[in-house]
Amino acid sequence: MRELIERLYREQTLAPGELRTLLLECRGEDLDFLMQKARAVAQSHFGNRIYIRGLIEIGNCCHNDCFYCGIRKSNRHLKRYRLDAETILACCRHGYELGFRTFVLQGGEDNYMNDDRVTEVVTAIRTEFPDVAITLSLGERPTLSYKRFFQAGANRYLLRHETHNEAHYRRLHPEDMSLSNRLRCLNDLKRIGFQTGTGIMVGSPGQTVDHLVEDILFIEQFRPQMIGIGPFLPHHDTPFASCPPGSLTQTLTLLSIFRLMHPQALIPSTTALASLTPDGREKGILAGANVVMPNLSPVEQRKNYALYDNKASMGSEAAEGLRLLAQRLAAIGYEIDKSRGDYPGKTL
Ligand code: 5AD
Numbered sequence: 001m002r003e004l005i006e007r008l009y010r011e012q013t014l015a016p017g018e019l020r021t022l023l024l025e026c027r028g029e030d031l032d033f034l035m036q037k038a039r040a041v042a043q044s045h046f047g048n049r050i051y052i053r054g055l056i057e058i059g060n061c062c063h064n065d066c067f068y069c070g071i072r073k074s075n076r077h078l079k080r081y082r083l084d085a086e087t088i089l090a091c092c093r094h095g096y097e098l099g100f101r102t103f104v105l106q107g108g109e110d111n112y113m114n115d116d117r118v119t120e121v122v123t124a125i126r127t128e129f130p131d132v133a134i135t136l137s138l139g140e141r142p143t144l145s146y147k148r149f150f151q152a153g154a155n156r157y158l159l160r161h162e163t164h165n166e167a168h169y170r171r172l173h174p175e176d177m178s179l180s181n182r183l184r185c186l187n188d189l190k191r192i193g194f195q196t197g198t199g200i201m202v203g204s205p206g207q208t209v210d211h212l213v214e215d216i217l218f219i220e221q222f223r224p225q226m227i228g229i230g231p232f233l234p235h236h237d238t239p240f241a242s243c244p245p246g247s248l249t250q251t252l253t254l255l256s257i258f259r260l261m262h263p264q265a266l267i268p269s270t271t272a273l274a275s276l277t278p279d280g281r282e283k284g285i286l287a288g289a290n291v292v293m294p295n296l297s298p299v300e301q302r303k304n305y306a307l308y309d310n311k312a313s314m315g316s317e318a319a320e321g322l323r324l325l326a327q328r329l330a331a332i333g334y335e336i337d338k339s340r341g342d343y344p345g346k347t348l
Pocket of ligand 1: 068069070159160162200201230231232233234235272307308
């Protein structure tokens with residue numbers, strides 16, 4: 001195991017069978033060793049600094065019906081909301097004052113949020129805050145829409161592929177969604193010039209170790225600038241309500257593998273990981289993550305952006321809890337970096 005980890009550290013790649021072994025057998029002291037190597041690589045590029053992104057959940061209306069997600073179309077028990085442009089801008093102003101220089105606008109796939117409306121908000125943010133990075137996470141769109149968003153001043157786009165295995169993709173999504181369109185979107189985004197993020201849920205229903213190896217190989221060849229990895233967590237109003245959550249060990253193993261294979265990538269310690277276990281945020285950073293995304297949405301709407309049960313959005317998960325976050329990071333030897341935090345390597 002140590003030999004494998006050393007080689008992954010040196011060569012930034014392993015054969016599929018070796019990745020499989022790592023995913024199945026890396027535990028205890030071996031996992032500590034893997035995380036230590038991943039941490040060393042993150043620190044060689046980013047020091048002990050963690051970038052912060054202000055997450056604005058702009059709406060929970062969604063025309064998709066993903067089986068895992070709490071804001072799926074079929075969920076009738078959810079209070080739906082949309083933030084108007086002025087409210088989104090107010091969140092940005094609040095965030096800017098707190099020191100945020102990246103805003104992430106995330107929401108369900110909502111026809112109301114058409115190209116004109118998205119472009120209008122992006123333009124308004126870009127005009128008022130020329131020095132911030134604008135990240136969008138608004139799902140699958142036509143190529144032309146992505147071009148318009150980029151031209152309006154958006155810089156980054158997050159779109160997890162969720163799984164690179166066709167059969168598994170169908171197990172997670174209804175028939176009107178396709179892996180091929182998801183991949184088309186990701187290729188568009190990268191080609192247009194977005195710093196592009198993709199990723200998966202760990203332990204989603206039906207996921208096998210072989211699927212994870214496929215995901216690692218896909219991400220290896222796609223070379224995204226950002227990689228989002230968090231555990232699957234059940235939501236009570238979905239078909240997967242009674243499925244078990246993803247495992248902490250497997251999530252940390254994957255975070256470390258991605259850090260070792262993608263030394264310069266921007267890798268968040270996700271809200272899902274922080275929601276899985278009280279010190280999840282810290283554990284993710286100790287596994288090689290270098291980004292956190294505190295919640296900057298209006299407090300009264302946070303509970304409605306419920307992708308899964310018990311989602312953390314207050315305290316150190318909240319933008320207004322930055323001081324607490326700083327303390328928690330300090331306790332593990334890290335500090336907040338308030339710069340834009342662009343991808344340090346070459347894009348494309
Ligand atoms: N558990 C964990 N992550 C989830 N997401 C959606 N639903 C869940 C869930 N139940 C993730 C998906 C999506 C991102 C916005 O949130 O990976 O891409």
